[in-house]
Amino acid sequence: MDVVNSVRTAVLDHYGVERAQVDSASVTFLGLEPIEILRIPGEDAIHYATLGGSRHPMGDPADLLADPVRGPRAELVLTLLAGAGPQAGVARTLGVLVATPSVEGVVLQADALLDLGEPLWHNAGFTAVLLGESDITEVALPEPADPVRYLSVTPITATEAAWVRVRGAQALRDAWSEAGIDVRDPARGAVNL
Template sequence: MDVLASVRADVLDHFGVDAARVDAASVTFLGVEPIEILRIVAGDLVHYVTLGGSRHPMGDPTALLADPLRGPRAELVLTLRSGVGASSGLAKSLGILAAAPVVEGVVLQADALMELGESMWHDAPFTSVLLGDSDIPDVVLPDPAEPVRYFTVTPVTATEAAWVRVRGAQALRDAWQEAGIDVRDPTRPAANL
């Protein structure tokens, strides 16, 4: 079963592009298989999609044996109103997030707050991300494997991350909406909480 080929085909189909029109960067960490970051331009939006996080199912890090087929699988998608540059460090940050299930035993899920410990890209005020449900359909895999789910990645500042820890993910989303903040703007201000 070639999970990544299925995921790649489905995501390219979702955005209506062929592989020749997609830029890609590969990120490798010691002991982890490469994570590819696809860069898909669609009008004034740039989508950064991970490819490699779904290679293996996410599972309980305390289990003695990992199940090679069963368990949730996930990839990440970050959408910005403009690109942030190839040398910005964004690909590395997305690679770290996508590799977290293998490296740290994290199970990616909607409303999860993930700390990066550094700027998401060069000079960005965002040091954490909030995961959410994506409109990209799940990629169905042959039984008994679970489908691959996509989660949106929304960069958040340290203040916004603290807000999520105290009040929850939906409270931050409500604050963004109330303030008219476009979370796809890479130069957006932090929510005034």
């Protein structure tokens, strides 16, 4: 089963772009297969989508035997406003995040808070991300494998990460909405909480 090519086709179809229109970078970690990060241009935004995190299902690291077929599979997509220019280090950060299940046994899911404790890219004011549902359709795989889900990645500040820990992910999303904050803006500050 060629999971990576199925996922690549689905994400490119979702954004209506050809493979030749997309830039990519590869990130490798010792003991893991390469992770590819696609940079997909849009009218008003740039989308960074991972490929490779869904090769294997995520599972509980405490399980004695990991199921090689069944279990949730996920990839990540980060959307930033197009006028912001390239963000040096984004590919590495997304590679680290999508490799978290293999390295640390974390299951990626909506509302998960992942804190790297360092800037997500060069000169970023964000040190953590909040995962959410994305509008990319699940990619069906042959039975009995679970489908691949794309999760949205929203960069957040240390203050916003603390807010999520205390109040929950939806409370932060509500605060962004009330303040009219565009979370795709890489130059935005923290919402006043």
